Amino acid sequence: xREDLKKLLxxxxxxxxxxxxxxxxxxxxxxxxxxxxxxxxxxPKFIPALISVALIGISxxxxxxxxxxxxxxxxxxxxxxxxxxxxENPELPVVEDVEDKDSKEKQESPKxxxxxxxxxxxxxxxxxxNFEEESKxxxxxxxxxxxxxxxxxxDKQEDLVTEKTIEENKIDMPFQVGEHxxxxxIEYGEPRIDDYLMGGRLVFFEGNNxxxxxxxxxxxxxxxxSPDNSIYGTRVGMTSSEITSVLSNxxxxxxxxxxxQTYVNVYQVxxxxxxxxxxxxxxxxxFAIIIDLNQLMTN
Amino acid sequence: xxxxxxDQLLKAAMDEYxxxxxRLAYSFVKEKTKAEDIVQDVFIRYYTNLEKFEGRSSVxxxxxxxxxxxxxxxxxxxxxxxxxxxxxxxxxFPNKNSAEDAALAAEKSSELAQALNKLPxxxxxxxxxxxxxxxxxxxxxxxxxxxxxxxxxxxxxxRQQVGSTxxxxxxxxx
Numbered sequence: 001x002r003e004d005l006k007k008l009l010x011x012x013x014x015x016x017x018x019x020x021x022x023x024x025x026x027x028x029x030x031x032x033x034x035x036x037x038x039x040x041x042x043x044p045k046f047i048p049a050l051i052s053v054a055l056i057g058i059s060x061x062x063x064x065x066x067x068x069x070x071x072x073x074x075x076x077x078x079x080x081x082x083x084x085x086x087x088e089n090p091e092l093p094v095v096e097d098v099e100d101k102d103s104k105e106k107q108e109s110p111k112x113x114x115x116x117x118x119x120x121x122x123x124x125x126x127x128x129x130n131f132e133e134e135s136k137x138x139x140x141x142x143x144x145x146x147x148x149x150x151x152x153x154x155d156k157q158e159d160l161v162t163e164k165t166i167e168e169n170k171i172d173m174p175f176q177v178g179e180h181x182x183x184x185x186i187e188y189g190e191p192r193i194d195d196y197l198m199g200g201r202l203v204f205f206e207g208n209n210x211x212x213x214x215x216x217x218x219x220x221x222x223x224x225x226s227p228d229n230s231i232y233g234t235r236v237g238m239t240s241s242e243i244t245s246v247l248s249n250x251x252x253x254x255x256x257x258x259x260x261q262t263y264v265n266v267y268q269v270x271x272x273x274x275x276x277x278x279x280x281x282x283x284x285x286x287f288a289i290i291i292d293l294n295q296l297m298t299n
Numbered sequence: 300x301x302x303x304x305x306d307q308l309l310k311a312a313m314d315e316y317x318x319x320x321x322r323l324a325y326s327f328v329k330e331k332t333k334a335e336d337i338v339q340d341v342f343i344r345y346y347t348n349l350e351k352f353e354g355r356s357s358v359x360x361x362x363x364x365x366x367x368x369x370x371x372x373x374x375x376x377x378x379x380x381x382x383x384x385x386x387x388x389x390x391x392f393p394n395k396n397s398a399e400d401a402a403l404a405a406e407k408s409s410e411l412a413q414a415l416n417k418l419p420x421x422x423x424x425x426x427x428x429x430x431x432x433x434x435x436x437x438x439x440x441x442x443x444x445x446x447x448x449x450x451x452x453x454x455x456x457x458r459q460q461v462g463s464t465x466x467x468x469x470x471x472x473x
Contacts, residue, residue: 005430010322012412017325019317019338024310027339031309031346032302196441254351 422457
């Protein structure tokens with residue numbers, strides 16, 4: 001029946017209306033040309049970004065041993081770090097063995113100490129270490145008790161950092177990915193909008209935030225308009241540069257012509273792909289689409 | 300994605316959907332060259348977006364959606380309004396046929412064709428997408444960005460207005 005109707009509709013259009021082989025070739029050439037024109041536009045954008053990322057990465061690698069406090073005692077124990085900076089490169093901030101340092105300090109002239117303090121003032125990290133070491137009393141018991149105190153303080157700081165990281169490393173939405181639509185309906189009632197976007201079913205209840213659903217009606221992602229919901233420490237309304245400062249550089253950027261007619265920056269955070277949309281390239285974001293790629297694969 | 304791979308994907312898409320998209324675009328704009336332009340734009344956009352295409356919607360739905368959007372854009376465009384104005388003016392001169400008249404004459408003057416041409420665009424498009432493009436209600440809702448139920452209502456009204464040709468039947472929801 002449907003086939004017959006298809007035929008009837010087809011007959012309402014003149015027979016010569018078709019995509020000819022000549023036209024196909026023409027389209028292919030035009031597409032290739034358009035693509036080759038588009039490419040150079042992107043080059044200047046990404047090359048500086050890649051260079052800066054590489055530089056940050058390299059500097060991060062160099063700075064890593066000096067920034068991570070907890071690794072210092074291990075290095076001291078191994079004794080490897082004592083040799084390199086002191087003998088081969090005395091200008092570098094030194095991570096010294098405690099015993100060696102104490103004995104050296106005794107031998108050092110006041111002039112040397114002044115020089116050292118000047119050097120230390122250039123690097124706050126090293127100053128802290130020296131200050132901690134200097135503050136150690138000669139008594140072994142006191143030393144060990146202070147070490148314990150330091151350890152507990154560091155532990156507390158670490159705990160705080162971990163809690164903060166956990167707090168930031170989540171998407172602040174009342175229902176989590178994988179939960180079923182029925183739970184949402186129990187909470188909010190029937191959705192006020194039940195639609196499709198980018199090939200995915202999207203439902204909105206109260207408020208400005210929507211949920212993407214799988215075929216089996218479980219949550220696969222979110223569409224967030226509200227600036228109140230934290231997305232890994234970022235929010236809708238922030239500009240792309242503000243978001244980049246939190247989530248690092250986007251994995252990609254493009255202008256979405258077909259769906260939303262907005263500029264899109266794509267970030268990859270764990271299993272999530274986060275698209276931040278904005279009306280202008282560098283302007284504030286107006287909404288975010290978050291998709292759990294695992295859920296997407298399984299459905 | 301390699302250029303060769305992209306070329307092959309484009310060729311495959313043109314072979315599979317090119318003919319249907321041309322006829323669908325023509326059914327909307329009633330002008331062959333304009334339909335060709337629209338379909339060309341659709342495939343170029345498909346080609347340039349291939350790397351970003353994530354398969355969240357099928358290629359078929361994606362292509363039909365862009366085609367329908369392009370047709371809508373055409374109706375909003377100054378070019379179309381200018382043609383409409385010219386047609387209205389030319390109707391004052393009985394010896395000159397309008398572009399639309401010429402297109403209609405080129406079509407087989409079946410009752411169905413006439414009935415379809417009288418349909419508002421929103422009804423015509425769902426009818427074409429459902430019966431000709433063989434999209435499901437869900438896919439149509441994605442293409443025209445309208446809820447399923449609205450698509451069903453439009454389909455029902457379109458069938459009513461076209462007449463008995465399109466008998467009542469259940470819409471599959473696949």
